[in-house]
Amino acid sequence: MACQTIYAAGLQSFYNKTPEGESLAPPPDTANDFHAYDIDEIQADYVDSLDEKRTIHLLIEGIHCAACVWLIEHALYKLPGVLAADVNLTAKRCRIRWDNRETSLSVLMQHLAKLGYAAVPFDPDTAEGALAKRHRGLVYRMAFAGFAMMNLMWVSIALYSGAAEDEFRDLFHWVGFIIATPTLLYSGYPFFRNSISGLRSRYLTMDLPIAIGATATYLYSSYITFTGSLEGEVFFDTVVNFIFVILIGRYLEALSKRNALSATRRMLELQPKLATVITEGIQQTLPIRSVKVGDLVLVRPGENIPVDGVVTDGESAVDESMLTGESQPVRKQLNDTVVAGSINGEGAFTVRAEQVLRHTALAKIIALMDEAQTSKAPIQTLADKIVPWFVVITLTLATLTFLFWMGSDFEIALLASASVLVVTCPCAFGMATPMSIAVASGVGATNGILIKQGVALESLSRVTHYVFDKTGTLTEGRLQLVESFPAEGISEQSLLQIAASAEQQSEHGIAKTIVSAAQQQNLTLLNISAFYASPGRGVEAQIDGDKIFVGTADWMISHDVTLNSQWQSKVDQLEQQGISCVFVASEQKLIGILGLFDTLRDDAKTMIADMLANGLKVTVLSGDRQQVVNSVTADLGNIQRLAEVLPADKRQVIQQLQQQGDCVAMVGDGINDSPALIQADVGIALASGTDVSIESADIVLSHNQLSQVALARKLAARTLRTIRQNIVLSISYNVIMVPLAMMALVSPLLAAITMPISSLLVIGNAARISRIFKR
Numbered sequence: 001m002a003c004q005t006i007y008a009a010g011l012q013s014f015y016n017k018t019p020e021g022e023s024l025a026p027p028p029d030t031a032n033d034f035h036a037y038d039i040d041e042i043q044a045d046y047v048d049s050l051d052e053k054r055t056i057h058l059l060i061e062g063i064h065c066a067a068c069v070w071l072i073e074h075a076l077y078k079l080p081g082v083l084a085a086d087v088n089l090t091a092k093r094c095r096i097r098w099d100n101r102e103t104s105l106s107v108l109m110q111h112l113a114k115l116g117y118a119a120v121p122f123d124p125d126t127a128e129g130a131l132a133k134r135h136r137g138l139v140y141r142m143a144f145a146g147f148a149m150m151n152l153m154w155v156s157i158a159l160y161s162g163a164a165e166d167e168f169r170d171l172f173h174w175v176g177f178i179i180a181t182p183t184l185l186y187s188g189y190p191f192f193r194n195s196i197s198g199l200r201s202r203y204l205t206m207d208l209p210i211a212i213g214a215t216a217t218y219l220y221s222s223y224i225t226f227t228g229s230l231e232g233e234v235f236f237d238t239v240v241n242f243i244f245v246i247l248i249g250r251y252l253e254a255l256s257k258r259n260a261l262s263a264t265r266r267m268l269e270l271q272p273k274l275a276t277v278i279t280e281g282i283q284q285t286l287p288i289r290s291v292k293v294g295d296l297v298l299v300r301p302g303e304n305i306p307v308d309g310v311v312t313d314g315e316s317a318v319d320e321s322m323l324t325g326e327s328q329p330v331r332k333q334l335n336d337t338v339v340a341g342s343i344n345g346e347g348a349f350t351v352r353a354e355q356v357l358r359h360t361a362l363a364k365i366i367a368l369m370d371e372a373q374t375s376k377a378p379i380q381t382l383a384d385k386i387v388p389w390f391v392v393i394t395l396t397l398a399t400l401t402f403l404f405w406m407g408s409d410f411e412i413a414l415l416a417s418a419s420v421l422v423v424t425c426p427c428a429f430g431m432a433t434p435m436s437i438a439v440a441s442g443v444g445a446t447n448g449i450l451i452k453q454g455v456a457l458e459s460l461s462r463v464t465h466y467v468f469d470k471t472g473t474l475t476e477g478r479l480q481l482v483e484s485f486p487a488e489g490i491s492e493q494s495l496l497q498i499a500a501s502a503e504q505q506s507e508h509g510i511a512k513t514i515v516s517a518a519q520q521q522n523l524t525l526l527n528i529s530a531f532y533a534s535p536g537r538g539v540e541a542q543i544d545g546d547k548i549f550v551g552t553a554d555w556m557i558s559h560d561v562t563l564n565s566q567w568q569s570k571v572d573q574l575e576q577q578g579i580s581c582v583f584v585a586s587e588q589k590l591i592g593i594l595g596l597f598d599t600l601r602d603d604a605k606t607m608i609a610d611m612l613a614n615g616l617k618v619t620v621l622s623g624d625r626q627q628v629v630n631s632v633t634a635d636l637g638n639i640q641r642l643a644e645v646l647p648a649d650k651r652q653v654i655q656q657l658q659q660q661g662d663c664v665a666m667v668g669d670g671i672n673d674s675p676a677l678i679q680a681d682v683g684i685a686l687a688s689g690t691d692v693s694i695e696s697a698d699i700v701l702s703h704n705q706l707s708q709v710a711l712a713r714k715l716a717a718r719t720l721r722t723i724r725q726n727i728v729l730s731i732s733y734n735v736i737m738v739p740l741a742m743m744a745l746v747s748p749l750l751a752a753i754t755m756p757i758s759s760l761l762v763i764g765n766a767a768r769i770s771r772i773f774k775r
Helices: 002-008 012-016 066-077 105-115 124-160 169-187 189-200 207-227 236-260 262-269 361-374 380-406 410-423 427-446 454-460 470-474 492-503 509-520 553-558 565-576 604-613 626-632 647-659 671-679 691-696 707-742 748-773
Strands: 053-061 082-088 093-099 118-121 274-279 282-287 296-299 308-314 316-319 330-332 349-355 449-451 465-469 480-486 529-534 538-543 546-551 580-586 589-597 617-621 640-642 664-668 682-686 699-701
Touching: 053 082, 053 105, 066 082, 066 093, 066 105, 093 105, 105 118, 124 169, 124 236, 169 189, 169 207, 169 236, 189 207, 207 236, 207 380, 207 410, 236 410, 236 748, 380 410, 380 707, 410 707, 410 748, 427 449, 427 454, 427 707, 427 748, 449 454, 449 707, 454 682, 454 707, 465 470, 465 647, 465 671, 470 617, 470 626, 480 492, 480 509, 492 509, 492 538, 492 546, 492 580, 492 589, 509 580, 509 589, 546 553, 553 580, 565 580, 565 589, 565 626, 604 617, 604 707, 617 647, 626 640, 647 664, 647 671, 664 671, 671 682, 699 707, 707 748
Parallel strands: 465 617, 465 664, 617 640, 664 682, 682 699
Antiparallel strands: 053 093, 053 118, 082 093, 274 282, 274 296, 296 349, 308 349, 316 330, 449 699, 480 589, 529 538, 538 546, 546 580, 580 589
16 A cells, blocks of 8 residues: 555655664554544644644654655655645654645545554654653563573573584574574564565665574574584574664664753653643643633642743742743742743742643744754755665675675675674764754753754854844843933923824834833823834824824934934934934924933853954944944944944845855844844844744744854854764764675674664764753
C-alpha cells in the first residue's frame, strides 16, 4: 500500500534517498477514522487558530531516517491546500500549515497513514508516552542481548582456551547457536524490521548494512555448526556482541538527545496540567484544556499559574524569571497581569483568564522553539545532499572488501566486510545541523532569546551592520512629559487636554505618554471626530469644530503652521537637552509645545562599545530631530546617526546598506519598524514591542534586555562553529574507520563500539553550546 501510494504521488525518486537509520519501537496501528480531528472544537486544542489557514504539529511514529523526512515533506506538498510541511527528525514531529477550505486535517493524516506513518496531534503527554514506550522496548532488547553476551563469553573463553581442539568443540558450537539465535531474532528484530520494510518500499535504510553483516556472520557460523566442519570457526559471540553494543549506543544517543534538549522539555513542564476553577463560589479542579477565557482561576501558594490573566482578588509575589529574566519575585495585586508558567509565592489569588492554552505567552515561546527546531538552516543542505548516498557506498565498499580478501582467507573476508557494514554510519553527519539548532533554540529560549527560524542563526553569524531604532530600543521606551510651553492665553492643563484628546485614538508611544499624563492630572478627554494619523509625523482631529494638529515640526509646516523665532529658540534649547518636542496647533496657529524625554537603556553603551570593538558597524534610526538623536546617543561613540527618518523610509535605509554589501540586522520594537525588520537579513524585536513587530522579526528578545542582542550574536556564532565542527567530526570518523575496516584492522565488535561514539560526540558537542550562558 505504501509503495503504491508513493508511486501514485509521483515520488519514485524517494527510493534514491539513503536514510540516516534509527532503531525504533514498532509504530502504533494507524486509525481508520480521523474525521473527529476535523471538528473545530477538538482541533482547537492543537492548531494555532481556527482561521482558514491553520498550523498544527503532528507526532509521527515510524520516522527512521532522512529519507522518511524527504518522503513525508514531498508527499504532503503534493496535496492541494498544503502550504508548508517541515519534519523535525530529532523530535519526530511534523509542522503542517494548510488551507482548511481546500483540504481537511483528516485527509492529511490519512495520507500519512497510507505511507506507513502513524500521526497524531502533538501534545507533551502523548510525546512523553511515546518516548517512554520506545525507550522501554529498547531497554528490554538491550538487556536480553547483554544477558546472552555474558553467557556466550564463557563459551568463547572455553573455545579459545583449547576446547576447539577436543571432543567438546561441537557441543560448544551448538550452545553458541542456541544462545545467538533468539538474540538475533529478538534483540536484532528492529534492524531486520526496518530493513525489510525499506526493501518492500524500495528504499535502503542504514539498518540494512547492520542486518546484512549480522545475518552473514550468523549464517556462516551456523553452517560450521551444522556441518561440523573443521576448516572454520564460529562467530556467534561476534554477532551477539555487536548487536548488544549497537543497542547500547542507540540508547545512549536517545538519552543524550533528551538531555541536550532538556531546555525545551523544561519549558513544556512549566505549563500546569490542571487548574482550580471557581464557578459560583464552588472550587473545581479541571484539566487545563477545560479552562475558558473569562473563567476565574484560583492560584495557591507554590503553584504554577495556568493562564494569562488579571488578578481579581488577593495578592502575592510571583517568580516571572522564565519570561522576563528578572530573578526577584514581582508583587502582584488587584488588576495586575500574570502569565502562564510563572510561579506563585506564598500568597493566594484569583485570576480572570484572558489567554489560555496555545494563546498564552508561554505557549507562544514554546511555539517559536518548535518552529526553530523544525526549520532547516542553509548549511543543512550539504548534509541532505551527502547522506542519501551512504547506504549505496557502504554496500559497495563491503562488497569490494569481501571480494578482495576472499582469495586469501574467507573468514577474514567475512569479518572485514561485516566490519565495513557496521562501522560506516551517516547518523552523526545527519544530526550535525538539526541537533545544534535544536540545542541553540532551546537554551536560547530559556535565556530570553527566541529564535523563530534556524536560518536566522546562520544569517546572524554573518551580520556586519547593526541598525537600531532609537525610541523603545536603545532607550527605555518610557517617555515622560517633562516640559509644557502653552501659548499666551492658554493654560498648561488646557494644552495637555487638547493634545491628549486629539491623540486618544493613536497607538503611537508618544500618544500614549500624552494621554497618560492627562489622566494622571484627572483631565477629561474631549470628544473628537475626523481623526487621521500619519505614521511618524502626527495626528489630526476635530474638537468642537476646530482642526487640531499634534505632531512634528514637519507636520506643522505641511499644514501651514509657522514657528516664529521665539518658539524656535525654545525648541533648540529643549533638543540640545535630548528632549523631543511635540507641537500642538489649532487651525493654523501654534498653541503650545510639549517636551518628552527618554533615557538610554543601562546596557546600551556597553553593548555598542563591544560591537564597535569587534569591527561591526552601528547605525541609529530615529524619527526625532537630529539634535535630539545626537544628544541622547552622545555616549555611544563613533556610530552613524540618521534622524527624521519616516517609518516608510526605514526599509529603504536597510536596503541601501544591503546594496553597499553589508549583511544587516535590524533591532526594533514598534509597528513602524516592521517593514525594516522584514527587509533586514535578520530582524530582531524586543518582546515589549507590538505583536506586528514580533511577527515580522526572526529573533525575539523576551527579557527586553538590549545586552541580549550581543548574546544572540555569540549564540549564532557558537552554533555555526559547532555545526562545522560536527560535520568535520562525522566525516573524519568515516574517513579514518572505513579504510581500517577494509584493511581488516577493525573487528565487527570494535566497529559496533565506534559507530555510536561518533553520534555521541556530535550530540555532546552540540550540548556544549549552552556553556555560553554559564559564563
